Amino acid sequence: MATVSLSATATEPAYPPLPIRFTGRGSEYFGIWIVNLLLTILTLGIYSAWAKVRRIKYFYRHTELANSSFDFHGSPTRILIGRIVALAMLFVYNYTVRVRSPWVLLVLVAFAVVLPWLLRNSFRFRLYNSSWRGTRFHFRGSVGGAYRVFLLNGFLSLITLYVLAPFTHQRLKAYQHNNSWFGRARFSFHASAGRFYLIYLILLASIVGFGVVIGLAGIGSTFTALGHAQQRSGHVDTREIIRFLIYFYGALLLFGMLIGPLFHALLTNLIWSSTRLENHRIECRLSPWMLMWIGASNFVLVVITLGLFIPWASVRLAKYQVESIRLLPTSDLQEFVDAEPETIGAVGEEAATAFDFDISL
Amino acid sequence: MVPATYFDGRSTRVHGVELSVIGEDLLVSGTDIHLLIPFAQVRVDERLGRAARRLRFPDGGCCEVSDLPALDRLLSATAHRDGWVDRIQRHRRSILLALVAFGVVAGVAYKWALPWAAGEGARRMPPVIARVLSTEAMKTLDSGLLRKSRIAAARQRSLTAQFDALQIPGRGRPKSALLFRDSPQLGANAFTLPDGRIVLLDELTNSIGDDPHILAVLAHELGHAYEHHGLQLLLRGSVMGAFLAFYLGDISQLLAAAPVALIQARYSKDFERQADDIGAAVLRSHGLSPGLLADDLSRLSKLRPDASNGGYLESHPPTDERIRRLREMAR
Numbered sequence: 289m290a291t292v293s294l295s296a297t298a299t300e301p302a303y304p305p306l307p308i309r310f311t312g313r314g315s316e317y318f319g320i321w322i323v324n325l326l327l328t329i330l331t332l333g334i335y336s337a338w339a340k341v342r343r344i345k346y347f348y349r350h351t352e353l354a355n356s357s358f359d360f361h362g363s364p365t366r367i368l369i370g371r372i373v374a375l376a377m378l379f380v381y382n383y384t385v386r387v388r389s390p391w392v393l394l395v396l397v398a399f400a401v402v403l404p405w406l407l408r409n410s411f412r413f414r415l416y417n418s419s420w421r422g423t424r425f426h427f428r429g430s431v432g433g434a435y436r437v438f439l440l441n442g443f444l445s446l447i448t449l450y451v452l453a454p455f456t457h458q459r460l461k462a463y464q465h466n467n468s469w470f471g472r473a474r475f476s477f478h479a480s481a482g483r484f485y486l487i488y489l490i491l492l493a494s495i496v497g498f499g500v501v502i503g504l505a506g507i508g509s510t511f512t513a514l515g516h517a518q519q520r521s522g523h524v525d526t527r528e529i530i531r532f533l534i535y536f537y538g539a540l541l542l543f544g545m546l547i548g549p550l551f552h553a554l555l556t557n558l559i560w561s562s563t564r565l566e567n568h569r570i571e572c573r574l575s576p577w578m579l580m581w582i583g584a585s586n587f588v589l590v591v592i593t594l595g596l597f598i599p600w601a602s603v604r605l606a607k608y609q610v611e612s613i614r615l616l617p618t619s620d621l622q623e624f625v626d627a628e629p630e631t632i633g634a635v636g637e638e639a640a641t642a643f644d645f646d647i648s649l
Numbered sequence: 650m651v652p653a654t655y656f657d658g659r660s661t662r663v664h665g666v667e668l669s670v671i672g673e674d675l676l677v678s679g680t681d682i683h684l685l686i687p688f689a690q691v692r693v694d695e696r697l698g699r700a701a702r703r704l705r706f707p708d709g710g711c712c713e714v715s716d717l718p719a720l721d722r723l724l725s726a727t728a729h730r731d732g733w734v735d736r737i738q739r740h741r742r743s744i745l746l747a748l749v750a751f752g753v754v755a756g757v758a759y760k761w762a763l764p765w766a767a768g769e770g771a772r773r774m775p776p777v778i779a780r781v782l783s784t785e786a787m788k789t790l791d792s793g794l795l796r797k798s799r800i801a802a803a804r805q806r807s808l809t810a811q812f813d814a815l816q817i818p819g820r821g822r823p824k825s826a827l828l829f830r831d832s833p834q835l836g837a838n839a840f841t842l843p844d845g846r847i848v849l850l851d852e853l854t855n856s857i858g859d860d861p862h863i864l865a866v867l868a869h870e871l872g873h874a875y876e877h878h879g880l881q882l883l884l885r886g887s888v889m890g891a892f893l894a895f896y897l898g899d900i901s902q903l904l905a906a907a908p909v910a911l912i913q914a915r916y917s918k919d920f921e922r923q924a925d926d927i928g929a930a931v932l933r934s935h936g937l938s939p940g941l942l943a944d945d946l947s948r949l950s951k952l953r954p955d956a957s958n959g960g961y962l963e964s965h966p967p968t969d970e971r972i973r974r975l976r977e978m979a980r
Contacts, residue, residue: 316698319744323737326751329758349700356713357701422656422711595896624661
């Protein structure tokens with residue numbers, strides 16, 4: 289409070305923390321959402337790429353920092369290409385694995401070789417197409433770095449039975465954030481692997497706790513009832529199965545509603561509060577309780593309205609998440625300079641984006 | 650005059666400016682900025698809610714405008730026209746229309762387009778896919794729910810021979826094979842896999858007893874095989890799953906997983922009727938009465954008076970109605 293911290297920032301000119309504001313509204317987004325849905329189903333899904341661009345633009349443009357909003361410039365055709373590539377890969381993967389074709393090993397190796405490169409390009413696509421105050425973001429992670437993070441670290445966490453998973457996660461975030469730029473200003477990442485381990489331990493403890501509570505609450509008795517029913521008549525009573533399914537699905541839902549937000553809040557807070565843009569610090573304060581509340585109430589309302597509440601639910605979640613982030617600037621933010629094409633080298637960003645597309649479905 | 654913020658596209662420096670249209674050009678003027686840009690070269694962002702709109706210039710600079718009504722007045726003096734998607738997504742009446750249209754299109758797609766497409770898809774799909782799927786399903790079933798049949802080998806051979814002789818009049822015979830299995834859990838049941846393999850469970854064979862009545866069940870299953878019902882169900886389920894993931898995925902993956910199973914159960918009704926028709930035709934062409942299948946149904950429903958009990962009747966809802974139809978065909 290102002291009265292307590294008299295001496296805190298007496299010497300340097302203070303730039304007050306800048307909140308990020310989200311100004312979107314569910315009722316406005318509803319129009320965009322329903323038109324997106326209609327056109328997507330009329331075009332058998334093809335329009336979904338254009339829909340995605342509109343959706344991202346809506347959320348970016350209603351996100352404001354220091355009275356200027358963010359913007360998205362991605363081209364729908366690139367997103368469409370990305371989706372086709374991703375679907376083709378999914379199909380090839382499913383087909384070869386199901387058929388147990390002798391090609392399966394070759395397919396897996398090919399994926400391992402191609403995926404890190406694709407993921408890096410999709411990071412690049414997302415950042416290069418984001419801007420604030422007319423200046424673009426960039427991702428300059430090397431291909432080698434992508435292979436190290438996704439293949440080497442991924443493989444290490446796999447063979448150590450995921451003991452190294454928090455470390456891999458930390459490496460991935462470091463790769464992403466240390467290679468991100470805003471104009472000529474570079475982001476940096478400062479969270480140690482130890483802090484990731486701490487969060488993963490909390491996650492593990494809460495999963496165990498959840499399991500114990502759920503177990504005591506009666507999944508065991510449901511199993512026993514199932515066993516009894518089987519012994520009695522040789523047939524499983526459908527009602528027993530349904531009761532079991534409801535119980536199982538309910539537990540899964542509860543898990544998603546409690547553990548999911550907790551993990552998400554802790555990780556997001558750590559990752560963003562450990563990220564800086566040059567000397568400007570970022571602060572993220574998501575409350576797990578608020579996320580649980582928003583998630584649970586959104587869920588109920590979406591079910592009750594058969595999905596029509598979705599636009600309000602998305603806006604509500606986005607608003608809470610965006611507004612939990614503050615920038616602690618050390619300037620008036622007017623000094624950022626866009627990277628000029630020649631500074632990127634002979635291979636200009638535009639030319640290099642021939643294979644850049646968003647592969648996230 | 651429209652107040653705006655100008656960014657030169659090279660730095661984040663904020664320049665307060667005012668916009669106006671002079672003839673064919675856009676004038677951007679502020680304390681340190683003075684630009685005259687042919688309006689034909691200016692790209693105007695579409696409207697999205699009440700977010701600031703940007704006018705983009707060929708050199709990479711742009712102007713951010715928050716006063717949207719003022720911008721509209723400025724644009725009305727130019728050749729700029731809003732795009733059609735832009736217009737429909739912000740007017741209350743067209744949004745309502747879009748909502749209704751979405752409901753209608755989704756309803757039509759669900760009731761007619763999807764079944765038609767699934768039928769066509771199932772007919773045209775390379776047979777290898779159905780074969781692979783069925784082989785995988787059979788492996789899973791054999792290692793869990795199903796056991797070796799205890800029906801005598803001679804009886805199995807004789808039933809197989811009679812089954813192999815079945816023909817659908819005028820339509821030949823779909824690829825199919827008869828498998829015998831036992832399963833205490835599944836009870837009196839028979840089912841058809843996507844590639845036409847028919848699994849006959851011991852309890853059904855034993856509770857029905859005589860060959861003509863068993864053939865009636867097999868004729869019905871042959872109808873399922875002929876119409877590729879298994880594959881159709883699979884295709885419909887996949888499309889529904891993809892759609893729901895898209896519809897709900899925005900907000901929750903948990904929600905997207907559940908409803909497909911609920912929706913699928915409804916489909917079986919039409920499929921059962923089709924299979925009954927084909928089964929009846931098969932029986933008649935072999936000199937047997939469609940009434941045999943009706944006998945089977947009523948016997949099975951007596952076997953398990955509680956129709957919701959797991960077993961052959963579970964996915965075959967209105968048993969009484971089906972029995973009536975088959976008896977009429979038998980006349």
